[in-house]
Amino acid sequence: MTSTDEAWRRRWLLVIAGGIVMGAALGVRNVQGLFLLPVTLDRGWSRETFGFALALQNLLWGFAQPLTGMIADRYGSARVIFAGIVLYALGLAIMAHAATVGVYTLGVGVLVGIALSGTAFGAVYGALSRLFPAERRSWALGMAGMIGGFGQFCMVPFAQDMIGSIGWAAAIGVLAAVMLAIAPLAAWLRDRPAAHGSEAGANETVRAAVKEALSHRGFWLLNLGFFSCGFQLAFIGTHMPAWLLDRGMSARQASMALAIIALANTVGTFLCGYAGGFLRRKYLLSGIYFVRAGAMALFVTLPLTPASLYVFAFVMGLTWLGTVPLTNGLVSQVFGVRYIATLFGFVFFGHQLGGFFGVWLGAVVYDATHSYAMLWNGSIMLGVISGLLHLPIDDRRVDRVAIQGVQAA
Structure with a gap:
């Protein structure tokens, strides 16, 4: 095996390890909407109670991300990723055995x-960004996102x-076991922050x-757009499965829509990440938000059918996580x-922060009005605003030599 072959083998192992970690962490998170009705009906809780727990999850994820990023x-990222996987499994175990709202909220x-x-975009993409040179970085992020x-x-x-067969x-207990099983993959994502001491x-x-x-x-502007x-x-x-059931669709059709989103996301994330290597990223981001807004506007305006649902899911999936790489x-850059x-x-x-309001307001507005119409309209408006916010972003590399010269003077 030549050194070139060995290098490519290592690159593939890195993106596969990162992709599996992200796939498990985000996959478990994204199916939590399927648990909304089973959990609330079994425990006798309101949708607002369930929604607040997931909204808090989104908020704490956001609060913790800069801190875990600093660590x-x-x-190095490997320690953060390993600790995050173990903590994830513990939270799921508590969630599965929680008999009170407080304990359930603590877990999930x-x-x-x-x-x-410590297990999703920030840690994994941060590790891959350092493990790959600039000319390979877009490919690595896109490929890991696709996996x-x-x-x-x-x-x-x-x-x-599993919900239908074992409850x-x-x-949730099985999902906790899955998280523990992938913990050893963290060792593949050992990066060395000090290795970039040569850059400005x-x-x-x-x-x-x-x-x-x-x-x-x-x-x-990136913060506001995101x-x-x-x-x-x-x-x-979180709320589309319940919204679909309220409008006469079946649980199988709701889960199929989520599956289509996830499947289309595998292609969309890679294409977005790859395109970022030769097209201006800020314009790609604007386009994604405008497409989302148009797709949602058509979806809620046209009659709801299985065909319209699956087309909407496919379009949303193509733009789902492409914003992240x-x-x-x-x-x-x-x-x-x-x-x-x-x-x-x-x-x-x-x-x-947007995720917190998307989950929590969805539950609050539904409990108050028995309708999600306000949230759909709000999502459409935010998409248009975000598309506009990305257009004026200055995406030139910060000139630190000039900045340091001014500071020294």
């Missing part, structure tokens, strides 16, 4: 929320069948890097990769 940037809301910050998307696709029918509590600005502190980013107008992404994905992933790539996990963590907080 990964200093000590607090522990799983924090665990996601992760396929894992999410497989998780939907797997979870649906929701036992199904590599000697700056994390505090200086954060200050630099917060003074950049484009960084704030808010709508989190809102849309969390609302659809593009946003991560845009951050590394502007600020470098030395503190990529930290800086992406701050941007991702905007995403998760």
Whole structure:
């Protein structure tokens, strides 16, 4: 085997390990909407109670992401990913055996929320961004996202069948076991933050890097734009199955829609990540948000049929998580990769803040009006606003030599 073959073999092992970790973590998260009706009916809880637990999960995921990013940037991503997987399994175990709202919220809301910050985009994409050179980075992020998307696709029918055959509590226990089984893959994602000491600005502190980013107008536009992404994905992933059942669709059709989203996401994430290597990422992001807004507007306006549902799911799937490698790539393009996990963590907080409101407001509005119409309209408006916000982003690399010269003067 030549050195070139060995290098490609290692690259594939890295993206496969990262993709499996993300696929399991995000797959378990994305099927939680399937548990809404079984859990609330079995426990006698309201949808708002269930929705608040998932909303808290989104919020804590966002709060924890910059902190876990700082740890990964200093000590490496492998330790963060391994600890996140173990914490994820613990949260699911508590969720499965919870008899009270407080304990259930602790498991799915607090522990799983924090665990996601160490097992999903921020940690895995941060590791791959450092493990791959700039010319291969878009390919690596896109490929890992595609593998992760396929894992999410497989998780939907797997979870649906388990709920029907062994019950929701036992199904969650199996998902906890799946998380523990992938823990050894964290060892493949050992990156070395210090290895990028040669890039401009590599000697700056994390505090200086954060200050630099917060003074950049484009960084704030990314945060604001990513808010709508989190809102849309969390609302659809959590509440669309119940919305479909309320409108006469079957549980099988609802789970099929989620599966189509996940399957189309495998292609969409790779294509978006790959396209980010030769097209301007900010324009790709704007296009994604405009397409989402148009798809949702047509979906809620036209008559609901299985065909319209599956077409909508396919279109949404193509744009589902494609924003993440593009946003991560845009951050590394502007600020470098030395503190990529930290800086992406701050941007991702905007995403998760939107996710919190998408889940929680969906439950509150439904309990008050018995309708999700306001949330669909809000998702459409946010998509248009986010598409516009990305257009003026300055995506040029920060000139740290000039900045340091001014500071020295």
